[in-house]
Amino acid sequence: MAGCLSSLTDSQESNGEFTVGELGNPDDNCLDCISPSASFAIADRLEEESDGELTMIIQPDNQICSSASCGTKVQSQVIEAGYGSIGNSTAFFPENQIWLVPYTFPSPESITHTITHEYAWENFWLPFARKYNVLPFYYWTPALRDVFISEGGTEQIGGDLRRPEQLEGLIIRRTASRAADESLGTWSATPTEVSWGDTVQGMETGVVQGLETWSSVAIGSGMGPVIDQVVDVGFMCGQGTLWVNTDWLQSLPDEHRDLIAEVTRETTEEAVAQADELVDERVGQQESPPDGSAWDEFGVTVNILDDDEQQAWVDPLDPQQNPEKWEPERELLNNFEETPDDFYERVYEIARESSAPESPSEFSIDAWWDDYLEEI
Template identity: 25%
Template sequence: MTFNNGVSRRQVLQAGGVGAGFSLAGCLGSLGSDSGTELTFASTFEKGTLENIAIAKLKEKVEAETDGELAINHVPGGAYGGEEEMTQTLSNGGLEGMGAGPLPIAMWAPEVWFHSSPFIMDDFEHLLRVNNSELIQSSYENIRQEHDVRVLGDPLYVGWRSMTSNEPVKTVEDFQGFELRETPIGTWIDSWEEIGVNTTTTPSDEVYSSLESGVAEATTSDANQALSMSLYEVQDYFIEVEYLVGNRNLWMNENSFQNLDETHQELILEKSQEASEETTQQGKEAEQETLDELESNGMEIISDVDREGLREAARPYIEEQFDTNWKGTWEEVKSI
């Protein structure tokens, strides 16, 4: 399956570093409770990732507030398959909620895929403003009405996407002909190639071996990925290009939401927002700690990157996407 924005099922799963796993849709679902209502919230990732931290916070807050009358069954680890399978299960009502990336936008609102495309957002605060603007909210509303999937709270910040390398690249000139491994998502690859970079693609589970063998000389990565994959063993530099704001969300099946009484609906909305804000703060604090740990493992952190020059070099491709595929204009998005 390929979405209109050039993102295929395989590409999205690789972007998240998650295999399709196996599906238990219809087996886990909504579990009955003698004392009230239980909602199942799932994730493709194991416990400890930020979306699972957010689900855990939501669970704790909701159950404490209702004395267990409204309970959340937290199922991490991909029991519902990869993110596309899980999203479809959520839409079909086989699951009440999930923590996941902006895949529903990729699948059902490609006209606002700039939400998660390179060089467009200034920072996470800009992403929040754009996310809460009519430009994006109208697409969320269409997803809710047409696919029975509701977004809960603001996006979670999961870190700037930057890169690791054995060369200290900083300027647009440095990137001319530069060999870079990128996740195989069309807009991500095409943005780099507009700048003059030669891209290659490998699955996320082959990043380390491709760098070790020299198949790739550099890779895009966030700080957490660089640390968890021990990329400091095969790369000298972590280069803070900060070209894409990593974000994820809590999502809920709309029919499941509407089946709750009004008090529980309001509680879910309120506590989802609290969980999102607290998890984002935790993610920001962890990002700096992770950079410090990369440095202690021998990586040099390069911060003085010509980010604005790279953004301008990517401008022709970005503006073409706004002209042909995306809603609004880049100037409109930048001004939000």
């Protein structure tokens, strides 16, 4: 079997073809769609700008792997690249838990700014690549994670969801990360692991009363009809990521690798630039969702909190006030000898530094994976 896979990979490389496993599809996950992935735009641009020498074969809709399995298939070179959110990737790349510490990031654009910062490349992603032969390839539009409940959940709490203690007694679907489990439990909910595909049915039948994720991916994955409320708490990193095998990148002809790096970088910048417009207009995450927005169409109640209400969600999780709560995430960094002890503290600062973009439109990438391949 290994020989067959190797022959297939060698044949694809000689033909300028490579395979990417994607969660999404071009109808629901184009850059202008409700849940934007850069994949489909990148595939078109690579074929056009290489005059057909490069062909990015996208396997959509989890056909070849899912967010819970693409990372391992990339690592073992079954495919060259594949999707996995930062949250779900912790099942096979546990050190990524550090990016999920709640309230690390003050805005969507600060997520991608921080994880593409040269400090992150040098002190996290290089050790990561040496361990896994994998790097981040490019990114979806970033977002902050919120809490969503079903109609049954609304009936159970008897009103609008505005305070964390209202979650008591509600079973909330979470990602595989410890940070999500700890956050929901601290807020009085009962967190549970349910597969992404079973969550819609679970919310319909009352097996679960809600979930934590980010709005655009929930809608893009067909969860809009079963969501009754969202509370805008913005507590954790929501970053769709495509992972790539570094051996494959290093094997490419220079001109192909340079073009792939340029196109993935530029398209990621475009994806990030639309973060506010995506949430405010397409999703409609406002107290009164705009006409025609997703939350308007689904009749979802959007709970935008005042400062005191917001602080009630933040305070018990705040990594500055409760550093011991997130010590397990820090300890995982000991898996990388090169990563400094104060790595998380520096990450927290980078997300808020003066050079961080003040809006998604100001985001740009100064360091990218092609700058570091020779150091792996």
